[in-house]
Amino acid sequence: MAVIHIRNKEVQIKIVYVGPGRGGKTTNLEYIFSKIRHRILSDMVSIKTHGDRTLFFDFLPFDLGQIQGYRIKTQLYTVPGQVKYNATRKLVLKGVDGIVFVADSMDVMREKNILALQNLEENLSYYDIDLYGNFPVVMQYNKRDLAADGIPIMDIKTMDQDLNSRLRAPLFEASALKGDNVISTVKKAISTTIVSLQDQLA
């Protein structure tokens, strides 16, 4: 749940990027950081293993400025995608206000995408959050650019059926490496999360 300081007129929201390992969650945050680093006071924190994989999480906090008199502080997190780090994933999801699900478009990743979404549902339920109960989620189908390199990727319809048929979340086809639709995704995630928060408080 977001941290709201009524006296200071300050709202702190937490958005977590989840998805299968090597799906591009960290690349999303790195791209966002590269675009906003000149205007934020904070730095991006990444805790990686020797193999350059996210071990604990990536963390990118920034002050968005004022919206309707409230100062909005945003915290973007990623979770480690590897299956073995579920305890960490669960921990990072504590207090989450919004989700970006980064799905890997490669054919070979179909099952891992589905398993990652199931795992997200389980982990959220640990905090009494129903993924399918109007929780703010944005779906990103990443690595769409790989088709140009001849790498087999899934069509949007298949991915929708697998991942978004129940959720009906706003969807973006993206290439985190090239930055395509990365900013659109985060913008949508922030706005959906703030609106959801407003609905909860209303």
Add this chain to the structure above:
Amino acid sequence: MEKPSREHLVNDIENRLDDFFDDSNPLPSTTKPTVSMEKLKSMVLSIDWEITETCLTDLIGETDALMPHYQEDRLPHTLLRMLRAVGRYIRLHKAQSHPDAIKRVMSVFASLEQITNEPQMDESLKKTIVAKEIAAFKKLKQQVEAQRTPMADARNTCDKETADFVPNHQFKQAMNAVEERLNSQVAALKTQLVTLQKELDSMRNR
């Protein structure tokens, strides 16, 4: 939070997000305080007008102060290091400095100003500018080294020559001693001569 209409809220959020993530109209930087080259520029210009110990010390001090701000930015940092090195060299060697050293100060600063004042400049162009400065700096270094060897030889020869001379006061003492000895010998010879003269006179009388 207040309870504005949902549409109004969404609109406000989207406007704020558009502003925040807008590439074409970046907000003033808040990550780093803006670093001004104006102070350094005035120091470089004052050196161009008159080279004094104070000007050079100020120049070196200012490059030292600016360097931490460019710790992460390799290209300006390299130029600042070069500027400091040339400044130190001129301060040490003064009038004996290589005539091209001042030109280097001007040129390095001009390049530094160019790459820091134009953040939109292509990275490869920045690298080319810095590479040219490095090449010119190395050339100056070689010239200075070449100049230094004959100068050192000349200095050694001069030192050897001066080493053959005894200090002035010792020379005076020695001269006085010689003069005294000569005077005493002359006096002894005069006495001897007087004695011989007397003996000769007495022999003639006989």
